[in-house]
Amino acid sequence: MTANLVAALVAGLAGVAFGALAAYIGEAALARRRVKVACPYCTAPYSPVQWSALVAVATGQGRCAACNRFLRVPRLIGELFLALAWGLLVGFYGLTPRTLLALVAFFPQAIILVTDLEAKLIPNRVMLPSLLAMVVIGTLVGPAVPAVNAWRWWTTLVGAAIGFTTFRLLVWLGVALFGEGALGEGDITLAAYVGAVVGFPLIIESLLLAFTFGGIGAAAVLLLRRGKLGTAIPYGPFIILGCATTMLFGAELLLWLAN
Ligand SMILES: [Zn+2]
DSSP: OHHHHHHHHHHHHHHHHHHHHHHHHHHHHHHTSOOOSBOTTTOOBOOGGGGSHHHHHHTTOOBOTTTOOBOOHHHHHHHHHHHHHHHHHHHHHOSOHHHHHHHHHHHHHHHHHHHHHHHSOOOHHHHHHHHHHHHHHHHHHOOSOTTOOOOOTTHHHHHHHHHHHHHHHHHHHHHHHHSSOSOOHHHHHHHHHHHHHHOTTHHHHHHHHHHHHHHHHHHHHHHHTTSOOTTOSOSHHHHHHHHHHHHHHHHHHHHHHHO
16 A cells, blocks of 8 residues: 555656646647747746746746746646546556556646647647557557456447547537537547547446536536636536546446446
8 A cells, every 4th residue: 555655656746747748748739839938928938946837836936937927727737637647547556557558648638638728729739649649559459447458459449439429420519509619620539539548338438427527517617607608618628537537437437336
């Protein structure tokens, strides 16, 4: 137990460092070029402590030294996500080949959390290579879910196809019903990626969780804004939350529900 706790802490700290990298990649993908780690408002360079949003906030340096504005919160959320996901993953399942695959699979999700929360964008230049890599790896070695130990060669392909088709239909439906829908093309690619990560049948659980979290999120926004939803919230974070929950606790959740 102590060994697990130490391993979880180390993985969580690594998650902070790689989360900072993910946030950097996300901002560079949004800017479509290499960017400096600098204040997004006044472009004053950040100090090394501020390269990680979590470290900056934890040491009381969350504000820009030049213009005093607070760092972008999506960076903080991306780092927090990866730190928690990696820490929980290693804490619960130890280090196995399949946990390593899951660690890798979490990384693009941290990037997308940053870009979608910041600009409501899920860049293809991040998502398409990630999707392709996960389809190939998943077909060869199975889903990036530590609790899964039985799988067929088509598990990953069918998972990706179900994620893709479900969101393709939802985007069509959204456009037909509301004109410009809350869902975008990027959500389709992200859902296909989730399908490749968790495979079939866990993609179904992933999507159901995403819709549940999305429903709770929409209800919260409706309450806070007194009935105006519009296209206020990006959907990507809910898809990612559904995926991460499935990767970490999916099998246990199914067993618990079945009993
Ligand atoms: Zn500044």
